[in-house]
Amino acid sequence: MSAQLPTGTQADELASAARVDPGGARQTVAIRATGAYTPEKVLTNNELTHLVDTSDEWIVSRTGIRERRIAAPDETAADMAVQAGARAIEKAGLSPADIDLVIVATITPDMPFPSTACLVQTRLGMRNICAFDVEAACSGFIYITEIATAMLQSGRFRHALIIGTEKLSSILDWNDRSTCVLFGDGAGAAVLSRGEQHGNGSLSVLDTRLGADGAASNILYMPGGGSRIPASAESLAAGHHFLKMNGREVFKIAIRIMEQATRDILARNDVPLDRVACIIPHQANSRIIEMLSERMQVPMDRFHINLDRLGNTSAASVPLALDEVLAQGKIASGEYAVLVAFGAGLTWGATLLRG
Ligand SMILES: CC(C)(COP(=O)(O)OP(=O)(O)OC[C@H]1O[C@@H](n2cnc3c(N)ncnc32)[C@H](O)[C@@H]1OP(=O)(O)O)[C@@H](O)C(=O)NCCC(=O)NCCS
CATH class of the missing domain: 3.40.47.10 (Thiolase/Chalcone synthase)
Structure with a gap:
């Protein structure tokens, strides 16, 4: 027998029942701690004037940006993610062995495959747990928050490490003043756990x-x-x-x-x-x-x-x-x-x- 698809009205009802649940299952996941990493090198607007025809005044007035961090030549998106992820796990009061899900959002993965999440997983000493990347550009962290939340709510996972990491300096045209002045490198991570609250700051x-x-x-x-x-x-x-x-x-x-x-x-x-x-x-x-x-x-x-x-x-x-x-x-x-x-x-x- 073929499956019965819901009618338009039924589909709307199902969708609204699934999302309007402020007091229910949606409250059972918490961001327990976060971690950040930014590379050491600061690139100021004035330094950019040596690369392209621009000025500190133009960049600040059109964008608000005064400086950005740039990863070292041999520093990758995974390297930065490992730093941010380790900090988040430590602040959460957990150890890498507690994490059972790793999701990384990036448009500048170390390489097309394997995923940056797999590289991060092994570097943090985690073995045999689910790890994958999501590519949703600047919305990536919101996307992986939703994915991790749903996976935790499924009951199959307990603690997720989610990380947004980018080495945008590796895909910028440093001769194009309309883009190269806007972007920087870094990584931010969060540990999400099942259960409503996990202490101060969660x-x-x-x-x-x-x-x-x-x-x-x-x-x-x-x-x-x-x-x-x-x-x-x-x-x-x-x-x-x-x-x-x-x-x-x-x-x-x-x-x-x-x-x-x-x-x-x-x-x-x-x-x-x-x-x-x-x-x-x-x-x-x-x-x-x-x-x-x-x-x-x-x-x-x-x-x-x-x-x-x-x-x-x-x-x-x-x-x-x-x-x-x-x-x-x-x-x-x-x-x-x-x-x-x-x-x-x-x-x-x-x-x-x-x-
Ligand atoms: C990129 C952005 C700052 C440009 O600002 P803008 O006010 O729209 O400027 P324009 O593109 O209209 O360009 C105006 C002039 O400035 C020039 N210009 C562009 N970049 C410049 C720079 N870095 N320095 C000096 N002049 C620059 C342009 O060539 C143009 O010159 P022209 O009038 O002689 O052609 C702005 O459009 C922006 O922030 N857009 C959103 C970008 C964004 O958020 N991207 C990430 C999405 S996740």
């Missing part, structure tokens, strides 16, 4: 909303290195292995998507905007965050910003910011916080947390 993961629109895949992408344009002398000469971006288009869409994603996650959990202590947005451009603040009527001091020091670190951006927020005690017990991001794909997502 955050309940209440809900996540994800989205994507592949129709806009051509405004932020890297054409080379995949099956469409494998590496060749011609592809390298044509610069296909560099990040390409239509900055103006990304800018416009980013504001609309981040506002919508934040409003949606709050609406479906009946949390008013004024009860949100801290919004932790993807760190792409301070003007995007300022416009978000204006449109949502949320004061700028409730948005956490570190892009002035780190630039845009893609999948590492949200967890690096979250690590700072927790270190600064910005989310008191019982207070709400929102993670929100957008990125290539296009992808987007928002997560509602409670201290």
Whole structure:
């Protein structure tokens, strides 16, 4: 007998039953601790003026970025992820042997395969546990938060290590002033565990909303290195292995998507905007965050910003910011916080947390 697909109305009912569950299973996963790693080398705007025709004044006024961190030539996305992951596990009061799931979000994996998660797993001394990568660009950390939460809620896993890590300096065209000034390197990690609270500073993961629109895949992408344009002398000469971006288009869409994603996650959990202590947005451009603040009527001091020091670190951006927020005690017990991001794909997502 063939399976019966739900009708449109039934499907809607099922979808809404699955998501409107603020008091149920969704509260049974918590971010127990976070960890961060940024490379030692600081690259200032003034140093960039030696590479491309730009100025500190232009970069600061258009983006808010003053400096970014750049990984050493032999330092990889996995190397940075190992540092951030080890810190998160230690702060969680666990040992690597307690972790039974590793998920890494990155668009700059050490290599196309094996996954960076497998490299991190073995380097942290973990054996025989599930490990895989997710590619959702700057929304990557929100995507892996949702995936890890669902896998923990399934009852099959107990403690997940999730990491956003990027060596964006390895895919930038250092002759292209419209992109090379925007990005930086780093890694941010979190340990998620089943059970509501795990001591001071832990955050309940209440809900996540994800989205994507592949129709806009051509405004932020890297054409080379995949099956469409494998590496060749011609592809390298044509610069296909560099990040390409239509900055103006990304800018416009980013504001609309981040506002919508934040409003949606709050609406479906009946949390008013004024009860949100801290919004932790993807760190792409301070003007995007300022416009978000204006449109949502949320004061700028409730948005956490570190892009002035780190630039845009893609999948590492949200967890690096979250690590700072927790270190600064910005989310008191019982207070709400929102993670929100957008990125290539296009992808987007928002997560509602409670201290
Ligand atoms: C990239 C971005 C900063 C450009 O700012 P902008 O105000 O839109 O600037 P424009 O692209 O309109 O360019 C304006 C001028 O500045 C120039 N310019 C671009 N980069 C420059 C730089 N680093 N230094 C000096 N001038 C620069 C352009 O060539 C252009 O010159 P022209 O008018 O003579 O053609 C902005 O569009 C942005 O942040 N977009 C979103 C990017 C993003 O978030 N990406 C990551 C997504 S996850």
